[in-house]
Amino acid sequence: MRLTIARKIALAVIAIVVLCVGTMAWVTTSNLQRGFIAYLNEMQAQDLGQLRDLVQARHRREGDFDWLRRRPRALRELLDQMNPRIQAAPEPRRPRHPDDQFGRGAAPPDGAGGQRPEPTGERGPDRGGQGGGRERGPPPHPPGARDPMGFAPRVSIADADGLPVIGPREFPAGVSLPIVVDGKTVGRIGLSPLRQAAGVDSGASGFLRKQLNDILWLAALLGVGAILLSIWLARHLLRPIASLRTVTARLARGEFDARAPLVSRGELAELAVHINEMAQALQQSEQRRRKMLADIAHELRTPLTVVRGELEALLDGIRATDTGALESLHEQVLRVNQLVDDLHQLTLADAGELRYDWQRLDLGALALPLLVRYRTRAQAAGLELRWTLANDVMLRGDSGRLSQILVNLLENSVRYTSEGGAIAVTLTKLDGVAELLVEDSAPGVPDGVHERLFERLYRVDSARARTTPAGGGSGLGLAICKALLDAHGGGIAASASPLGGLRMLVRIPLDPNY
Known part of the structure; x- marks a missing residue:
C-alpha cells in the first residue's frame, strides 16, 4: 500500500492521539490508585485509634498484655467491637473448621479427637472470672466479614519494653500510636500501610475497579473516535491537493491555460495562487516564444527573399552581374548575419554563458x-x-x-x-x-x-x-x-x-x- 500524504497525516495524528490518550489513561489510573490507597490508609489510621482505645480499656481491666500475647482470637474480638469506616458487604456463611472458634495458636478443648492439648503457661484462670485458661466467647465472624481491608494481619502491638505482643517482631513503619493507661505508656500499637488495593474485598475496592474500567473504556472510545476523526480530517484537509495535482499534471503536458481553483484558505490557497501565477507566466512565456519564432522567421524571410530574387534575376539575365548587384546581395547577407549574431548573444545572456572581462x-x-x-x-x-x-x-x-x-x-x-x-x-x-x-x-x-x-x-x-x-x-x-x-x-x-x-x-x- 502506497503511503500518500493523507495516510501519513492520518497515521501521524492517530499515533499522537493514541499516545496522548494512553498516557492520560495510565497517569489517571495510577493517580487514582495511589489516591485511593492513601484514602484507605487515612481511614484505617482512624480505625487504629478505635482499636487503641479498646486495647487501653482491656489492659486497664487485665493489668497486662498476657490476655493478648500470641492470641489472635483476642485481637479479632476487639476488632468485632469496632465500627470500621470501610466494611464489606455480608458474605454467605460457610461451614466452620473446628479450629475456627479458636484463634490461630489457640488450643482446642480437651477430649476432642485428635485435638491438641492446651498449651501450658504461667497464666492461670482468666482474670475475668472464666476458668480453664481458655477464652470462650461468641464465635468469630467469617474471615473477611468485618476485616475487609486485611486490618488484623497488619496490626502490631509491643509492650513498654518493646517486646512484641502480637504481630511481627519488627515494628511497622506505618502509623504508630502510644498505648497509655492511667497516664503511663504501657506499649505502642502500629499499623502497616496498604501498598495496593488488589485482593481487597470491599465495596471501596469495587468502586476502584469500576472507576478504572470506566477510564479504560473511555480511553478506548476516545482512541477509536480519534482514529476515525483523523482519517476524515486528513482527507478533508488534503482534498484541495487533488485539484492542484490535476492542474500541475496539465501544466506538465503543456496546457498552460490550466488554473487551480481556490477551494480553501491558508497555505493551500497560497500554493494555488502561486501555481496560477506560474501557469500564467508559463503561458505568457510560451506566447512570447511563439511570437519571437514568428518574428525571427519574418526577419529572416525578408532578406532571404530579396537574396533569392536578386540571384534569380542574375541567373535569368534580367539583371547584369555588376558591382551594384553584388553590393545588394552583400547588404542582405550582412543583415541576416547581424540578426543571427544578436540572437546568439541573447541566447548566451539568457543561459548565463555570455563571458565578461570585468x-x-x-x-x-x-x-x-x-x-x-x-x-x-x-x-x-x-x-x-x-x-x-x-x-x-x-x-x-x-x-x-x-x-x-x-x-x-x-x-x-x-x-x-x-x-x-x-x-x-x-x-x-x-x-x-x-x-x-x-x-x-x-x-x-x-x-x-x-x-x-x-x-x-x-x-x-x-x-x-x-x-x-x-x-x-x-x-x-x-x-x-x-x-x-x-x-x-x-x-x-x-x-x-x-x-x-x-x-x-x-x-x-x-x-x-x-
Whole structure:
C-alpha cells in the first residue's frame, strides 16, 4: 500500500492521539490508585485509634498484655467491637473448621479427637472470672466479614519494653500510636500501610475497579473516535491537493491555460495562487516564444527573399552581374548575419554563458572616443551630436559590453531621428550610481509603448521609421542592452524626451572602493 500524504497525516495524528490518550489513561489510573490507597490508609489510621482505645480499656481491666500475647482470637474480638469506616458487604456463611472458634495458636478443648492439648503457661484462670485458661466467647465472624481491608494481619502491638505482643517482631513503619493507661505508656500499637488495593474485598475496592474500567473504556472510545476523526480530517484537509495535482499534471503536458481553483484558505490557497501565477507566466512565456519564432522567421524571410530574387534575376539575365548587384546581395547577407549574431548573444545572456572581462574603468573615458566617432556619422545624417561627461565615473564592468550598449543607443538615435534634429548625451554621478542619458529629437514613440521597446524583435516602425541602406534594425538592440546592463547590476528605462524624441536612461552602480 502506497503511503500518500493523507495516510501519513492520518497515521501521524492517530499515533499522537493514541499516545496522548494512553498516557492520560495510565497517569489517571495510577493517580487514582495511589489516591485511593492513601484514602484507605487515612481511614484505617482512624480505625487504629478505635482499636487503641479498646486495647487501653482491656489492659486497664487485665493489668497486662498476657490476655493478648500470641492470641489472635483476642485481637479479632476487639476488632468485632469496632465500627470500621470501610466494611464489606455480608458474605454467605460457610461451614466452620473446628479450629475456627479458636484463634490461630489457640488450643482446642480437651477430649476432642485428635485435638491438641492446651498449651501450658504461667497464666492461670482468666482474670475475668472464666476458668480453664481458655477464652470462650461468641464465635468469630467469617474471615473477611468485618476485616475487609486485611486490618488484623497488619496490626502490631509491643509492650513498654518493646517486646512484641502480637504481630511481627519488627515494628511497622506505618502509623504508630502510644498505648497509655492511667497516664503511663504501657506499649505502642502500629499499623502497616496498604501498598495496593488488589485482593481487597470491599465495596471501596469495587468502586476502584469500576472507576478504572470506566477510564479504560473511555480511553478506548476516545482512541477509536480519534482514529476515525483523523482519517476524515486528513482527507478533508488534503482534498484541495487533488485539484492542484490535476492542474500541475496539465501544466506538465503543456496546457498552460490550466488554473487551480481556490477551494480553501491558508497555505493551500497560497500554493494555488502561486501555481496560477506560474501557469500564467508559463503561458505568457510560451506566447512570447511563439511570437519571437514568428518574428525571427519574418526577419529572416525578408532578406532571404530579396537574396533569392536578386540571384534569380542574375541567373535569368534580367539583371547584369555588376558591382551594384553584388553590393545588394552583400547588404542582405550582412543583415541576416547581424540578426543571427544578436540572437546568439541573447541566447548566451539568457543561459548565463555570455563571458565578461570585468575590470575597473572610467565610463566617461570609455564613452568619449565613441561619441567622437559617431559625431561624424551624425553630421552625415544631418544631426547634431553633443555631450556632457562627468569626470572620474569609476565602476567595475566589461569595457567591450559597455561600448556595445552605447553604440546600440547611438545607432538607434542616428537611424531613427529625423534630419535636422539633435542627439544629446549626458553622463553624471548621483547617489553611488552612474547615469548615462541619451536623448534625441522627433519623431518619438506613442505613449504606453516605452516599456515594450525592450521586448525582442519589437519595433515601432510606424512612428520611428527612416529609410536606411540596411532597411532598419533587427529589433534586438535594446533587448541586448537590457541583458548586458542586468549583468552589470544596472538597468535601463525609456521615456519621452524633452527634445521631442526618445529618452534613454542607463543606470550602473559605481565602484564602492573608489
